[in-house]
Amino acid sequence: MSQEYYEELKKLIGQGGTPREALDEVCKPMIRHWCEAMQDGNPLYTNEEFARKSKYGGIIAPPTMMLTFTMPPLWPPRQDPPHPFEQFLAKLDKAGFLGILVTNVSQKYHRPLSPGDRVTFTYKVTDMSPLKKTSLGNGHFVTTSFVFTNQKGGDGGHSEFHRLEVRHWVGRHNSRGGRNR
Amino acid sequence: MTWKSLYWEDVQEGQQLPTVTMNISCTTIVAGAIASRDFTPVHHDRAFVQSVGMKDIFMNNATICGFSGKYLTDWTGPQGELKEISFRIGASCFPGDTMTMTGKVAKKYTEGSEHLVDVEYEFNVPGGRNCGGKGVIALPARGR
Numbered sequence: 001m002s003q004e005y006y007e008e009l010k011k012l013i014g015q016g017g018t019p020r021e022a023l024d025e026v027c028k029p030m031i032r033h034w035c036e037a038m039q040d041g042n043p044l045y046t047n048e049e050f051a052r053k054s055k056y057g058g059i060i061a062p063p064t065m066m067l068t069f070t071m072p073p074l075w076p077p078r079q080d081p082p083h084p085f086e087q088f089l090a091k092l093d094k095a096g097f098l099g100i101l102v103t104n105v106s107q108k109y110h111r112p113l114s115p116g117d118r119v120t121f122t123y124k125v126t127d128m129s130p131l132k133k134t135s136l137g138n139g140h141f142v143t144t145s146f147v148f149t150n151q152k153g154g155d156g157g158h159s160e161f162h163r164l165e166v167r168h169w170v171g172r173h174n175s176r177g178g179r180n181r
Numbered sequence: 182m183t184w185k186s187l188y189w190e191d192v193q194e195g196q197q198l199p200t201v202t203m204n205i206s207c208t209t210i211v212a213g214a215i216a217s218r219d220f221t222p223v224h225h226d227r228a229f230v231q232s233v234g235m236k237d238i239f240m241n242n243a244t245i246c247g248f249s250g251k252y253l254t255d256w257t258g259p260q261g262e263l264k265e266i267s268f269r270i271g272a273s274c275f276p277g278d279t280m281t282m283t284g285k286v287a288k289k290y291t292e293g294s295e296h297l298v299d300v301e302y303e304f305n306v307p308g309g310r311n312c313g314g315k316g317v318i319a320l321p322a323r324g325r
Binding site for chain 2: 030033034036037038039040041042043044050054062063064065067068071074101102103104105106107108109166
């Protein structure tokens with residue numbers, strides 16, 4: 001098999017591109033929907049009175065919800081310039097690797113998100129293995145890293161509050177249904 | 182309504198967390214996928230997944246992550262603060278599965294002013310271990 005695509009993909013490793021803004025600001029309806037789906041009754045997320053008396057002074061988002069704010073729109077398609085991460089996925093598609101399965105997730109939470117927060121995130125591919133034989137067929141292990149910031153922080157700058165690493169298996173088994181990320 | 186608080190002093194290394202079981206339906210899986218804005222067909226479209234040779238739709242990683250947070254802070258109460266979660270995904274979780282959540286306190290320690298515990302946990306489904314991971318949680322300490 002040609003390893004040309006592999007050399008091309010390696011060039012995109014470490015490229016962060018322009019930071020992206022979440023489509024929606026953090027808000028109570030999205031938080032409540034999440035808690036409903038996850039069956040999470042933690043009152044910090046949905047009980048105004050409890051949350052107001054807590055050290056946070058109000059509702060916070062479940063820390064595990066973070067990745068939700070990075071998800072692309074179903075419609076209409078993004079208009080901003082292609083991100084290196086998406087170029088990476090497009091090249092994988094072309095090389096016939098249509099399936100992605102997440103194998104490992106690692107998240108660190110520095111401070112919680114509150115309604116009204118605007119999340120900005122930087123993401124990039126940080127590692128890619130050579131082609132490996134797995135129980136799902138031949139594939140590459142790809143590690144991506146996300147750093148999340150919000151509008152708060154000193155000097156009008158940004159403060160980092162979440163860090164996330166995801167390891168994917170990418171193979172020819174079509175689990176993605178085409179090019180839908 | 183009062184909420185329980187688990188204090189750091191009351192936790193021992195090796196202590197088991199309560200076992201929790203959840204019945205996973207199509208609705209559970211689709212609700213989790215949509216609440217996390219994950220529209221990948223394998224998490225909602227049975228005809229599609231079966232056309233590519235899979236048994237059924239399966240739980241997405243964001244829901245496993247959400248369940249991890251729920252399992253850990255249901256145990257500590259709302260004063261338990263998640264600092265880190267990391268997990269490895271194994272067997273897929275399908276509609277009709279019963280998910281069994283178990284965990285134990287692997288380590289109890291302080292770091293700066295924080296009183297921390299590491300919890301090792303896993304979720305099992307009929308097909309095997311769905312996820313195995315570690316959570317780091319800061320707990321309230323008495324008299325501080």
